[in-house]
Amino acid sequence: MKCAVVQFPGSNCDMDAVKAINHAIGESADIVWHTVASLEAYDLIILPGGFAYGDYLRAGAIARFSAVMEAVAREADRGKWVMGICNGFQVLTEGGLLPGALRRNESLQFRSEIATLEVVNAETAFTRHYRAGETIRIPIAHGEGNYYADEQTLLRMRERGQIIFRYAREHNPNGSVDDIAGVINERGNVLGMMPHPERAVHERLGSADGARLFTSIFESWREAYAKR
Amino acid sequence: MPSGEAQIGNDRQSEREAATEAAMEEPTAEQVKERGLYRSFGLTDEEYERIVSLLGRQPGYVETGIFSVMWSEHCSYKSSRKVLRRFPTAGPLVLQGPGENAGIVDIGDGLAVAFKIESHNHPTAIEPYQGAATGVGGIIRDVFTMGARPVALLNSLRFGSLDQARNRYLFAQSIAGIGGYGNCIGIPTVGGEVVFDERYDHNPLVNAMCVGLIEHGQIATGTASGVGNPVLVVGAKTGRDGIHGATFASAEDPHAKERSAVQVGDPFMEKLLLEACLELIATGKVVGIQDMGAAGLTSSSAEMASRAGSGLTLDVSRVPCREAAMTPYEIMLSESQERMLVVMTKGEEHVAQEVFQKWGLEASVIGTVTDDGLLRIREGNRVAAEIPVTALVDEAPVLDRPATRPRYLDELLAEPKLTEPEDYGQDLLRLLARPTIASKEWVYRQYDSMVRTETFVRPGSDAAVIGVPGTGKALALTTDGNGRHVYLDPYAGGARAVAEAARNLVCSGARPLAVTDCLNYGNPEKPEVFYQFEQSAAGMSAACEALRTPVISGNVSFYNESHGVDIYPTPVVGMVGLIEDLALITTSEWKGARHDVYVLGALSDSAGSRSRLGGSEYLAMRDPANALRHAPAPLDLDAEAALQRLCAEAIRKRLIVSAHDVSDGGLLTAFAECAAAGDLGADLNLAGDGHALMSLCFGEGASQIVAEVEPSNAAALEDLAAQMAVSAVHCGMTNSDGALRVSAAGRAIVNIGVAALRESWQGAIASWMQ
Numbered sequence: 001m002k003c004a005v006v007q008f009p010g011s012n013c014d015m016d017a018v019k020a021i022n023h024a025i026g027e028s029a030d031i032v033w034h035t036v037a038s039l040e041a042y043d044l045i046i047l048p049g050g051f052a053y054g055d056y057l058r059a060g061a062i063a064r065f066s067a068v069m070e071a072v073a074r075e076a077d078r079g080k081w082v083m084g085i086c087n088g089f090q091v092l093t094e095g096g097l098l099p100g101a102l103r104r105n106e107s108l109q110f111r112s113e114i115a116t117l118e119v120v121n122a123e124t125a126f127t128r129h130y131r132a133g134e135t136i137r138i139p140i141a142h143g144e145g146n147y148y149a150d151e152q153t154l155l156r157m158r159e160r161g162q163i164i165f166r167y168a169r170e171h172n173p174n175g176s177v178d179d180i181a182g183v184i185n186e187r188g189n190v191l192g193m194m195p196h197p198e199r200a201v202h203e204r205l206g207s208a209d210g211a212r213l214f215t216s217i218f219e220s221w222r223e224a225y226a227k228r
Numbered sequence: 229m230p231s232g233e234a235q236i237g238n239d240r241q242s243e244r245e246a247a248t249e250a251a252m253e254e255p256t257a258e259q260v261k262e263r264g265l266y267r268s269f270g271l272t273d274e275e276y277e278r279i280v281s282l283l284g285r286q287p288g289y290v291e292t293g294i295f296s297v298m299w300s301e302h303c304s305y306k307s308s309r310k311v312l313r314r315f316p317t318a319g320p321l322v323l324q325g326p327g328e329n330a331g332i333v334d335i336g337d338g339l340a341v342a343f344k345i346e347s348h349n350h351p352t353a354i355e356p357y358q359g360a361a362t363g364v365g366g367i368i369r370d371v372f373t374m375g376a377r378p379v380a381l382l383n384s385l386r387f388g389s390l391d392q393a394r395n396r397y398l399f400a401q402s403i404a405g406i407g408g409y410g411n412c413i414g415i416p417t418v419g420g421e422v423v424f425d426e427r428y429d430h431n432p433l434v435n436a437m438c439v440g441l442i443e444h445g446q447i448a449t450g451t452a453s454g455v456g457n458p459v460l461v462v463g464a465k466t467g468r469d470g471i472h473g474a475t476f477a478s479a480e481d482p483h484a485k486e487r488s489a490v491q492v493g494d495p496f497m498e499k500l501l502l503e504a505c506l507e508l509i510a511t512g513k514v515v516g517i518q519d520m521g522a523a524g525l526t527s528s529s530a531e532m533a534s535r536a537g538s539g540l541t542l543d544v545s546r547v548p549c550r551e552a553a554m555t556p557y558e559i560m561l562s563e564s565q566e567r568m569l570v571v572m573t574k575g576e577e578h579v580a581q582e583v584f585q586k587w588g589l590e591a592s593v594i595g596t597v598t599d600d601g602l603l604r605i606r607e608g609n610r611v612a613a614e615i616p617v618t619a620l621v622d623e624a625p626v627l628d629r630p631a632t633r634p635r636y637l638d639e640l641l642a643e644p645k646l647t648e649p650e651d652y653g654q655d656l657l658r659l660l661a662r663p664t665i666a667s668k669e670w671v672y673r674q675y676d677s678m679v680r681t682e683t684f685v686r687p688g689s690d691a692a693v694i695g696v697p698g699t700g701k702a703l704a705l706t707t708d709g710n711g712r713h714v715y716l717d718p719y720a721g722g723a724r725a726v727a728e729a730a731r732n733l734v735c736s737g738a739r740p741l742a743v744t745d746c747l748n749y750g751n752p753e754k755p756e757v758f759y760q761f762e763q764s765a766a767g768m769s770a771a772c773e774a775l776r777t778p779v780i781s782g783n784v785s786f787y788n789e790s791h792g793v794d795i796y797p798t799p800v801v802g803m804v805g806l807i808e809d810l811a812l813i814t815t816s817e818w819k820g821a822r823h824d825v826y827v828l829g830a831l832s833d834s835a836g837s838r839s840r841l842g843g844s845e846y847l848a849m850r851d852p853a854n855a856l857r858h859a860p861a862p863l864d865l866d867a868e869a870a871l872q873r874l875c876a877e878a879i880r881k882r883l884i885v886s887a888h889d890v891s892d893g894g895l896l897t898a899f900a901e902c903a904a905a906g907d908l909g910a911d912l913n914l915a916g917d918g919h920a921l922m923s924l925c926f927g928e929g930a931s932q933i934v935a936e937v938e939p940s941n942a943a944a945l946e947d948l949a950a951q952m953a954v955s956a957v958h959c960g961m962t963n964s965d966g967a968l969r970v971s972a973a974g975r976a977i978v979n980i981g982v983a984a985l986r987e988s989w990q991g992a993i994a995s996w997m998q
Contacts, residue, residue: 009496009499009500009587009588010412010496010499010500012412012413012414012499012679013414013679015680016679016680016681019681020681049679050414051411051412051414051495051496051499053496054412054494054495054496054497055412055496056496109404109674110404110407110408110411110674110675110676111673111674112411112672112673112674112675112676112677112678113673139678141411141676141678141679143411196678198681199678199679199681201681204684204695204810205678205681205683205684206678206686
């Protein structure tokens, strides 16, 4: 599987994503600079956490205009897997690849802790190694993770199984609507989540629950590859 | 010529014309003297005369400005230099001691750790968010300037009492600033300490520490050598912010200081600068590189030339400016953040320009290295300043400040007159809810402590632990200090800070390597304050010798006084230790039920009767009016070293599963923290009654560790302790029924649910801040 981790000026979880891919599935990953115009060669594209362009104006608002985002949109259209983690999720919603928006945390404070999540939909290419309803622990670290989508959009997302992760009841760290922590597009190939699965790939980090996101996508790729 | 460049050319020209006009309005050397302008820069009459004799003429306006910052307390260490020379700084593992941007220690495998701590107290008192944020930004630059990749941040903070709105504002904004900078740049903030005391009401302390990893061959230094080599300013543009920040940092009463002297940080810019500098250093074409921190271009250029014994000629009209018509004076003294001064090998300027262009940053040649020993500042063809580098650095005044033992030290009483509490449990709950003792979760949940995915022990244990990639080793990191103890016994208090830091590392499974210190004091012109400084530094030195942890870097902050009241003398020790094997990583929370609980280290001092309540948080809670009237218990460095050897050996032999240093709040607090963090209770027995029991429960005598041992290893631990001649007292066992029960001589003194302990301990700060 060919993996790309996009590096914007201000990305800071890019190396963590590379390390997690190495650790969880034994694959290497390329760091791809934000000026790159084509991502055709890759099967999985990760938009990592950080503060792209300083998150000035609004998280992800400037990054969505960078050259590489056209390539990301093109590959997403072709059905390639795209995963936005934290700041990457913000870039994807800003760029219209995922529904909704991410507002400042209700507390108006940055939150960094290991969050408890519920896996809502375990039937996606990204979550097949989880069980629906399973509780997992994945770190969060964000100031703007308060997910919002209007009622109609939410209804549609619920019907189509687009809500992938929720914060455990009573433990929503940012005030997101419907406790949403991660969502997927209708087609099921673009995932965005505020929690950092790449920070939870072995027990020394406090949890290994994030590794299965990477093993899930790896198995999905192997299946697709075999069909081809 | 492309139109863009022509445009820039025109701008430069008009700026230069405007600047020349401004320069013409600049006061003359004569006016500087006649009007006594040098005094407003913080220079004394004697210092001015010294400058005249060093130069052989009257200094011009820009020259006076340059001298004033270079000879300020902040840059010259004129009050502290003689005392700092007494710290032990050598050791077999020290690759770089004090004097550079950061110290460096060998950790094997061709790797080394670079670290330093620095204060940003005065800016924080005026503008807490930016003051704290730029403190973090500055210390990060000090570490990557050495060529090291910054991998962790810590801090040590002091605020006034939270019942005042102003203190809550300073606290909340400082935390937000620290988090804002570290989170954005992507360096985990993994540890630190926060203490609240009214003594810091108008003088918050923000000390920031950065730790970096470096390969031996990649070490860069701040030297400007090689005649003809180009000098570049890289990174952010220069603006009018922070002018004279270094001078103001050395002035009393922060509130009289100007807000404009506080710098504004841009962590995004620094992230780019960090990546670009490390990429540039890796090319091998860098001769020297230095952070532009306090006193900006002035001190960075003078220090780089001084280290190399060279001279520099700089043209300020070539410095990219953010504002129009900046004068040479403003450019030389600006403290705009996120800038570096770089000396490249001649002919390799383009390498710097290419690397910086990739990161969207500027790299501008502003001058060259010379061999005439002069710092020559030009503005185009006009010479704005010409000063021998030695006059700025080596000839800076070194003062012999008088030191007088403060009278209060001779009036201290031994044993506080406290009645025994009716209910030890209730006192414990109240103590746990004191902001100084309470869990700092409210603080550290605002810091990204996990980015870089090497944080193996997150904030909240005795020390933070981060992995060293590719080695199977880890680093343990801590900051420690206790101003009240230092106030009550400067020498022992200084030693205690070092001992506690080392103990925290040892409890985490590490071997302490070296120290960086941040020395925060009041006004050194007061002989009593200077005594506190001298004595506490001597105590620190003694402990550094005893525990074999040399001082490799540090910083001094004086004039932390307000309305005539000085802060407690507050030396803060930042310490780094090496964990040789990840399996040895040990944390403080209790791990399992029906494990034996031991206290390592003597339960009372050798005399057996001396109270340990002097200086304690418990005494401050019970009898605030007399909190500063009782001497703390003495510290026995030999006993401390023996205790640490025992703990290290027991961890190495895998005899203990958790270890927790007994410090602020005393033994019952330590038990409660082990219980609350581990979600386990315990049934424990102590001896004694009356004052001795209070002292045992709540006293802060240092040299104690709570150790949890699986029953199968209990005998081995006792044997080891006996062999190493350290007391190991079996106090009872952990339980799974959710209650901490302590009895003394058969009398039940504490019986509290772990949930209730946790509620008091964890919720306290949040409840103040709602």
